[in-house]
Every structure is written in C-alpha cells, then in structure tokens.
Amino acid sequence: MSERRIRIETPALTRVEGEGRLDVDIRGDRIHRLHLDIFEPPRYFEKFLEGRHYSEVPDTVARICGICPVAYQMSAVQALESAFGIRPSPWVEAMRRVFYCGEWIQSHALHIHLLAAPDFLGFDDVMAMAREHPATVNRGLSLQGLGNALIALFGARSVHPVGARVGGFHHAPTPAEVAALVERLEAAIPEAEALVRWTAELPLPDEAQEFTSVALRHEREYPMVAGRIVSSAGLDVAAEAFDEHMQERHEPHSTALFAAIDGEPYLVGPLARLNLNRDRLPAAVAAVLSETGIGFPSANMYHSVVARAVEILFAVREARDLLAGYREPDSPWVAASPRAGDAAGATEAPRGLLWHRYRTDDAGLIRHARIVPPTSQNQARIEQDLHAALRAGGLDRPDDALRRHAETVIRNYDPCISCATHFIDLRVERGS
C-alpha cells in the first residue's frame, strides 16, 4: 500500500507533565503533516500578574508549573530585583543556588526514573520497572526525595514553596537542619555518580541531528541563576536583550507558543546546557563524565538523559559545597523599595532557559509581564526532531512502533506542558 495515513494520536501523551497529543499524517513515504498538539487550556498568568503587587509575584508564578516552581520564582525575583535596583546579599545568592539545586535534583530524578527510563528499558511505567529493578528505582526515588528536601529547606514544601521573596528568603534554616541535609547530600554523591554511569549504559539510540543549543553562560559557574544567553550558533546577549532575538509565533494546533531565534528552532535544557558549558563543570563531575566515554557537545538528543544525570551529580555536590560552613545570616532578605522599572530575568529551569520580563510602577504594582518558558522554546525543535527521527527509523513501521518511537522522542525533552500553556487549548482545524 503506497498511500498510508495514520494518526498517531494517543488520547494524551503519557509520562509528560500536562496534556499533549501528537498528530502525524503520513502519506506514503512522506510526512505530510506533524503536529505536537499541546491542548492544555490557556491559563493567562501574565494577565493575572497585571495590577498585582510585586511581593505577590513569587507566589503567583510558582503556580504556572508544579514541577519547576523554584525556577519561576527565581527568574521573577531576579527580574524584579533588577527593576528595583537591589542586590541581594552573597548569602542569598548562594542559598538561591542551593534552592535551585534542589529543583534540578528533584525534577531530573523524577524525569529519569518515572518518565524516561521505562521507555529505554521497555516498561510501561515505573511501578512495573520497580519490580525488576528495585535498587535503581529506589535510588531514583531517594534522589528525588533529597531534591524535595532541599527545596523544602528554603521553601517549607517542594511544590509551590513559600520561602522565596524579592530580596531573598522569608526564612533561614537553622544550622541543625542544614547539617542534617549536608549529611544526606554527602551520602548521595556516590549514588549520583552511579546514576551517571547507569544512564551512560542505557541502550540509547545512536542518532545524530543538527540543532542549535541555547543556554546561559557564566564566567565561572555552571549556569543556573546567572549569566548571558548564548547559543551554539554564536548568539551572546544579556538577558535583557533576549526578546530582541527570539520570536514567538502562535500555531493553530497548540496553545503553547513556538519560539525561534532568527526563524530557526533551537534547543534549551540539560543537553543544551552541557553542550555549551562542559568546561564549567567542576573537575570531580567532569571526571565522572569522562569515564563514561560520551563526548560533549553531543549531537545525539538521547544524551539528554545523561546530561540530566550529570546535572544531578553537579547539583548534589554544589549544594553540599555551598552549605558547608553554613551560618544563619542577620537577615535572610534585603528590603526592596519599589520604583517604576522594566527589567528581565533569566535562569536555567530544569527544562531549560526560563525568561521573565516585568514592568512595574512606582508603587511596586506590575504593569506588564512576559514569560517565556522552556517548553514553548523547545516545541518547534521537538517537531523538527520528530520529523527526522521518524523518517530515520523508517516510516513503514507499524503504527504501534511509530507511536512508541514518537513518544520516546517527545519524552526525551521532558516537555512541561503546563508551563508552556501560559497559553494553550487547541482545537485543531485539520484540513485534508
């Protein structure tokens, strides 16, 4: 049969955060149309922010995504602090990194074990995988738990933490609480190293593709809460200027916007970060990575899972180092005096670059807000990848095989659809 039209339409993509669907139309040996539908309903966060007091922003933007609320809070406070011209103390800057490390560990461990690994090992879900690989799954769950505990140390809880504020934190943990966590971090280092090796040994497909990586880059540090925005294609701009280069476009099939730089799709996230910042890894982490024999920058999208494990190891060590010799500060925050301003903030969410921009008035009320989450930046790239991957694997495979392959490709990006839908619900007008 030369003419075949299939629609790989899972009712909902499973093991991704949020609601998505893939719609592929294959005619013969051509992909006629391929759409990653994100049909999470629109949530209008930028509009909710208008008229709110700046102090309410961290609690509001956290609700965009339950999996990376810290990232939303950190990009927001950074933008607002810059709008008000305040600079948090070195203690705050260090502890924000720790807080953020917690989210990387939590989110990456969740993705690797609960969402991605079952794909590579051929299980339907983590519950099934746990029956055959209990030690691996338990290691993953305990790393995830450690990440959650780090977030809760500064945020009281790991989902929609309540501790962050413009200027710093509401509360400083006690030295005893910190000491208990340092002990856990210490114990997790060998676990995280083992995880890197384990991901490197996964039966990952060997596929090279061409794509542009985009991430923050900092003079010294592996990027997290500071740096310029750079790309493998030579972009190098301050966070303030990002929107001059990046365009968002609305496609009929998605409530998430599609981002492009100079009209081209690009990749954000752990693989992009590692590709652009391998030289910023601390020696101990770089050594573990070298042992795996996988070279970065890597053109194999599936190396994202290795990059995630490397970032877990990095974050565990980083948090431990930053908490060593912890002292309670006189005050965990500096007061902000609001003023009219307009500034951007960019940090590296677990899923990649997260960019915010706010305009405030002199009473500290938000006049305008714009948020560009990682998943909408990756959306065009995912479709590009799917085109290539499905074709490379052969379009004549049975539907089931195609579907499974496509889901694996999508999941590999760890798309967070709730984030992406600060704009979404798509009724697809599918013309024939």
Add this chain to the structure above:
Amino acid sequence: MTDPYLPREAEILERVDEAGSIFSLRLALTDPRARADYAFAPGQFNMVYLFGVGEVPISVVRLRGEDADFAHTIRPVGRVTRAMAELRAGDRLGIRGPFGRGWPLELAEGGDVVVITGGLGCAPAVTVVHHVLANRERFGRLVIMQGVKHSDDLIWAEQYARWREAPDTRVLLAADQARPGWTGQQGLITTLFDQAEFDRGRATVMMCGPEPMMVASARRLVDDGVEAGRIWLSMERNMQCAAGHCGHCQFGPRFVCRDGPVFHYPEVAGLLGVRGF
C-alpha cells in the same frame, strides 16, 4: 500506674442484627486478667475503638449468655459506627472503660420506676428495663414510655410487646405523626403522661433521648408533682478521651464523661435546652 488511654483487645463473640440497621455485638476481653477485672453498671459506657478508624463512646449493656463480658447495641450513623456495622464474630475491637456514672438503680428500689425514651431506640434505657425485670421483686410498678417523630420510626415493636406482658409493667407509645392503624397515642410524649399510672411521690424517673424531649418531659413531671430530685437523665456530648481531660463533653461545669452520662435532673436543669450548651 495504669494508663487510662490504653485500650484492651476484645473479641466479638456474636453479632446480632436488631431492628432496622441497628446491631449488637457481644464481646469478651481477650486478656483473662482484664476479663476478671471488668465490671460495669447499667448506664455506663465504653470507648470502643475500631482499628485505624477511630474511637466512639457506646453504652455498655448485657445481652443474653454468660460467655460475653458485655455487649454494645449500635446504631450506624457516621464514620466509625457505619464501619462497625461490617463487623462479624471473631473480629477484634479495642475497649476502654467502663466510664461514667450509671443509673441510680439502688436508689430506685422500693418504688415505681418510670423509663422515658425518645428517638430511635435508646440503649442506656434498655439496661434499666432489663435490670428491673430481672429483679422484679425489688421495684414497684414499671412504666415505659417511648415517643417517636413518626410511627414508622418505632423499632423493636416486638420488644415492647414482650415487655407489655411482663408483670406490673405498662408500655405507652406516642408518635407525633402516625400512620393509620397506629395503636399508640398521637402527639408528643408528654401526652402519655396522663395515662401513666405511677406514684408521683415515690417513683424514680429515668430518661434518655433528644434533649428537647427530655426538657419537656422533666418540666411536665415536675409540674405533675414529681420531685425534681427523683428524675435522672442520660446525656450525650462529643467525647474524645472519656477521662475528663479533653474538654469536649463539658456541659456547663459538668464533664459528661465522668460526672455523667447519667445526671440528676437538678444538676443540669439550668442549662438543659439552652442553645449552645
């Protein structure tokens, strides 16, 4: 020191389905020493614990058979009691108790006994009737009055029929609303009082049921010449500890769990029926 909070295990020897959804559990403590120590007076209650679910106060009664230490007659109404309705012989419960002050049965000896109940069955009062019937010679006349909202609510019709046959016993029933064919009185329970023959000067009155009914009955009895000091009633309040500590069962100055649940009418007359107490 014994821990007043620690339940002891009891085994259900038998489950008896009573009228409607009401059921009884005949229980024996599993620890022989606890068994030997256990004694209760009619009108007292136990805290009955269902594993993992919760603990509720339930009156202690005795129900046929020597093998059981005590029994509970339970009306399933909510979380704990509904789950208890699933229990079968052989299942285990935790028991603390007995707690509280029971009926003044010794004081009542030698005179008439009037038992007034309202609502859907009333376990504490049943124990009084059983006691009087089992010790018939020590008491005068026995008058049992029961009021219900609707004649359909009357349960245990056979039980009332049986009591009616007992020596020197009068059973009077009233329903606010009655279906055709109802042989009892139509109206509030107080409408029965004119028919009730007992010695107003020497009878002991024991009541339990909804508070408005108890207030109305007590006031009417006092008007009829019954000394307030000869009226007793059993009360219900939220109970968590049964040790007089948790404060939930306070009724004015009284802790219902330890000063009651059976009260002397003059002790509580002031606040009885006052909204909010």
Add this chain to the structure above:
Amino acid sequence: MTDERKPRVAVHKFSSCDGCQLAFLNLGPDLLRLAELVEIVHFAEAGPSNPDADVDIAFIEGSVSTPDERERLRRIRAHSGFLVTIGACATSGGLQALRNLRDSESEWREAIYARPEYIDSLAHATAIREHARVDLELWGCPVDGRQVLAAVRALLFGVPPVEERDKVCLECKRHQTVCVMVARGEPCMGPVTRTGCGALCPRFGRDCYACYGPAEGANTTSLAHRFEGLGLAPEAVARRFHFIHSGQEPFTGAGNEAAGIIPGKAR
C-alpha cells in the same frame, strides 16, 4: 479486604500546573507501596492511560475550563465510584479562576495569542463540583501528600476520610509559631484559612496567603477590617481574598466588597 480484588484508582488532570499530581509522584517508597495496595489504572503523568476505565476511586486535579473538559468530566463521573478533587484548581477553580472576576477572557485571549480564533475555551475556569458530584474535596495549592495518603487509607478501610476544616491559626499555635500578624503586622490569612498545610507560611515568618481556601465559619468581614487597620488599601485587601481561591465564597464576596464591586457596599 485481603484477598478481594484490589481497588482501582485513577488520577485525572484538568487545567492545572500538575503540582497536585506530585503529591503522588513525590511519595517516594510510598508510591511503590501504594501501587501494591491499589491498582492504578489511569495516571497519564506516571504512565497508565485508561481514562474511561471503571474505577473505585478517582482523583481529579485541575479546573474545568474548556467544553472538552466538561465532557471528559461527565464520563469520568459515570465511571468512578468515589470521586476526590485534589487541590485548589479542582475544588474552587484555583488561581486561573481569577479570569472569572473580570469579563476579560476574550480580551486576554487576544492580548496573548496572535490567532485568538484558534483558542476554544469556556468563559470561566470552575471547580469540579460545579459540573459533577464530588465525594470528597482535598484543598490546598498544592494538596498535601499526607492528606492524600490519609484519604486513600481511609477509603481502603472502607470509611470516608476525616475532613480538616479548622483554621490555620490552630495549627500555627500547635507549632508554637509566633503570630506574624500580632508580632509583625503582616496581613495573615490564617484566621480564615483551612488547616492542612501545617501552617507553613507563619512558620517561615510570613503571612499565610490562603492556599487552602476558606475554613469553616470564616469571618472574612472582620479580618478584612483588621487588614485595613494594619494599613492595607482596599485594593490590597481585595487582592488578599482574590488570590488562589478567588472562586470560593466567602472569599469571592469579601474581595468584591473590599474592591467595592458590589454596588451599595462599595466604600
């Protein structure tokens, strides 16, 4: 309960941030124990996808904000025994219910989407109970894992879970936290907010922002008055009530009143 078939459980998602589903995914080893005790038949984020299967317990995250969701909810209700909403979105509409307060949905749609005609959504984001019978509501943004597990455990025992309806203050005091309203003048929502979180915000030295919604008998009028006494402008008072649970009375009304939205009551 021993050798009978395991209860079947589904976790569904509507408009939300996915945070409440994490109450399950963050359970750690308890997640695996849970999977032993029940059969998880639908939980798209964790893997199993079987949205129309008959289940004993259905957990629902998220609010209803599209015609599709309304229809999906109808089917879920028909296939579910005990239906539990988890989190603010499902119980009161959540943060996205802020759009209900203004007749601005279409205006916003145009402001954000270049092609607003592609977007098909309902004018309001609403609680699950507005569309289907709900057997239990677990509040909180996000819902607390302890409460979710307690609910599962109670249902496994065959009893309805205990509802926590007291105010945050009581829990705050059990933790011996110093009141941020009295000692610092923070406009804390604790006195009208339902307990369940463990009084996290005051314990972290800040005001509660009512992510668990209204407690029983919440006296919003008195608290709003007190906030004014602390120096909050009427719009600021309104924003206190019109936040995570703006869709839930008495918060909706208290916020409206402060903002002067109800004619006659406006200040």
Add this chain to the structure above:
Amino acid sequence: MSIYGFLHRSALKQLPECLNEAGYRCIGPRVREGAVTFGELTSIDDLPRGVGDEQRPAHYRLGEREDERLFAWAVGPQGLKSWLFTPRETLWRSRRDDDGRLYFETGSPADDRPLAAIGVRACDLAALRLQDAHFLEREPDPGYRKRRAGLFLVAVDCTHPAETCFCHSTGDGPACESGFDLALHELDDGFIVHAGSEAGERVAARLPLLPVGEEQEAARRDQQRAAIDAQQRALPGRNLRDALFANLDHERWQAVAERCLSCANCTSVCPTCFCHSHEEVPDLDGRTSEHLRQWDSCFTEGHSYIHGIVIRAETPERYRQWLTHKLGSWHDQYGRSGCVGCGRCITWCPVGIDLTEEATVICAEAGDD
C-alpha cells in the same frame, strides 16, 4: 524555706550550670521570631538581655532597653503549657496482625530528663496549679505526670507588666508567692533569690549568695508596688460565674462575635485552657496505627459536634462557651476562675478582643436586671 540572698548579675551564669549538674536540662526565655518564648538554654547569654516589650490588644513588639536587665518584659505568647500538656503527642500505637488480633502499646516515651524552667512568672505558676488540678487530680494523665514530676521551677517576679496584664486583679501576681523551687527578683545589678522547696535549697546553696541589703529590699518593694500600679486592666470581679450565667442572652455576645474570628488563638495561648482532640493516623499499609491527641479549642466546629448537629455552630455560642467556662464554670470545676490575668489572649487575639472589656460589659448589667 530559709535561703534568701542576693546574687550578682554576673553570677547568674552559675544557675544553669548548677541545674545541669543536678541533672536538669534547662529551658528559659529567648528571643525567637520577634517574641520572647521558652527554648533550650545553653548558657545565660541566650536570655533576652536589655530587651523590653510593648503589648496592646493584637499588638506585640520587642524593643531595646537602656539597661542590662534580663527579665524586664511581660509574658510572651507561650507559657509552660506546651512543655507539659504538649501541643501534639501520641497516646497509643496499635498493630493488627494477619489474624486480625490487636496489640496496643503506650505512646512515645517523653524525654525523661527532668526539666528546669527559668523565668516562669506568677501567672504561669497559677496556671500550672490549674493544669495540675485538671491533668493530675482525678484521672492522672500519664504523659503530663511524667513531665511534671521532674519539673524544677525558677520563677521571676514581674517588674514590667504589659498594658494587657491584669494578674493583680485575679490575685495571681505580679510577685511570685509560692509554687516554685527558686524565685528571683531582678534589680539593677542582680537578683534577690529565695528558695521555695528543698530541691530549690539544694541548688541555691551552690550559688554565691550575699546578704540582702536594706536598700535592695526597698528597691524590691518599690518595684513590686510599681508593677501593681502599672496594671491598667482588671476583671470586674474574682467570681463572675453567676453574673455570666445570668446573662446568657446578652446582646454583647452577638456584638463580640462580629469581630471574633473563631480562630482559637486565645485558647491556644491561654495557659490554663486544656481542650484537645484525638486523631487516628493509620499507616498506609494498614497494619499499624497511631492515636494522637492535639490541642483543640471550644472555637472549633468539631469541639461541639455530635452526630448530625454542631451544638455551637455559630461564633456567639463559641465565644460565650469560652467566657462562661473560663470565668464562670471553672469555679465549679476547680474552685477558682480559669483566668490568671496573664493578658495573652488580649495581645494575641488577631483582632484584639479584650476579655476584661467583654466581661465588664456583660456582667455590668447583671445587677441591673
């Protein structure tokens, strides 16, 4: 008890040392979260030196003082209550085996080391007597009893009552009369110390006490007088039981309920309130379960719930329950009022409801009827 002497401020550091040596762990007032609260004392430097307070209805702030005094503040939000009648504790644990048999064991063993509390005020001693009466007299509460048995009390006379204090009108302060092991009266340069028990004498004997001079005596008398004079509030009588119960329909109950948040802050900070609820917390696997108790309040719905009805569904009834119990039926239960005049419920009520004011209004008309 005969030991009575002067301890120089610099020598006070020996007190916790002596107590530690005698096997006590010490708690005392420290500044935490902007208030003076009890916590573990590692040294005398943890005490709030040169700290003063400002209290009004719904208002509490700390400030700095010119002097070095350690106890120149009135009670903070927390008394001794939480150390004896703990906010949450496990009463029992149960286990069910595969045959359905149940096994019970008593709750978490308390920290068995005896506790010494430094800085307890007269109102707290009075409250402790009431809690003792409640938890120990008829049916002794095992946890409370264990913790109470080892308690060593270092009391301190109040020299700086807050605007919300009224212990003089209840007869409970500001000076500590009895019920302590050691009592301190703070002066500019140190403390007049006296022992109130044998245990107190043993500890006091190890302190470098000097004879008390006439001037120091006079200063103490002046301070005590001033502390009494500083109290601005008062209850309208020591026994308001009859007046309150005669006014159950007073319109003031409704008026106060319009402000009252029914939030239970007043009962939680009250050092004599004892209400608590039980909670069952089974493990996920359903094999073991814990039975807890935790602070509850007559301001909650659950407090008066019995199946199908809430006896005090509305705030007027709840506020009335609290006041008629605290100032009224307490007399029947424990032979005195349940209020010791500490003023905490006034300061820590988020809307500043003042029970002395409410009681004054409600009881004023009692005579007029």
